[in-house]
Amino acid sequence: MTTLRLRPEGPADAGPVRRVLAAAFARPDVASPPEVGLVDELRDSDAWIPELAMVTEYGGEVVGYALLTRVRVRGDAGVAPALALGPVAVAPHRQRVGHGAAVVQAALEAATELGERLVVVLGNPAYYRRFGFDRADRMGLTSPWSGLGEPWQALALPPTVSGEGPLPRGEVVFPPPWSRV
Template identity: 35%
Template sequence: MGIYIRQERPEDYSMTEEMIKQAFLHEEYSDKKEHLLVNKIRKSDAFIPELSLVAIHQSHGVVGHILLSKITIVDHDIVEDSLALAPVSVAPSFQKKGIGSQLIRAALQKAKELGYHSVIVLGHKDYYPKFGFKKAALWNIKPPFEVPDEVFMAMELTEHSLENVEGVVQYSKAFSE
């Protein structure tokens, strides 16, 4: 199929945002604002350019995107750095072809190479565990809002990195603006 994954570049931004908008257009559990979220994160101090990746098709351009951004896990005065995986998007005509999985694996590997130790995701309970995500509640890590335990997950990029971590996830302001 001729897909390769690379870091997103500023000249990709408008094409990426349009693809994200199309990817979520018919999703039941979407507010249809994921493209705006990506735009806000890019402008925030939570943005890590190396963890904004695109899937490129030789003749269609940007057909997928993933973003990992900085978050913290807070327990009173103890603050632990982590990453949020949100969102991951694939153009409708390229869905169900493994591109999302490729993006997730590439982003997790890059995050590990950059020295990050954990990732948090709010996502499908049957999809994310295949990448190593487990219920965040296992580490007593809680979302800042009400969601079922099985859709709020965490993953250790470094073995035992969440062993002594607990608290409430604090997303960047971009998620609540």
């Protein structure tokens, strides 16, 4: 019986993750989708949190990926940490069987265990709503993508003892690699 295994990305996973991203985001007009370069650049940045780069393995093959990286929320109360979800990818031959939802849920659970409080994402509202995401503007969050409306979303993670208190509000500042996507 083939089982699904969820785990943090390891050093040997960089190549398989690149292949999943390239296949999932393939476009005929682009040799290499920007999401591949984004992940490579984020790995080499201070936004990288190794425990929050999650892979889905099925039959020993990496078939899914979800990445949470550090962003900052700049508001009246100062600067607060938050996370950005993305990219999320599943190899085309394993899509629509739950691997994407499983790897996103695993990443969100890992973030909660680390005491994180806030995650933002730019993506399909119908898909991300299942995890509890809602419009980010309703949470007082802005970004370069605020003008897109519903796809700009946020999720308040369950508080831990160390994470209690109000959620940050203000402008979400992404690390430089995000500006090239």
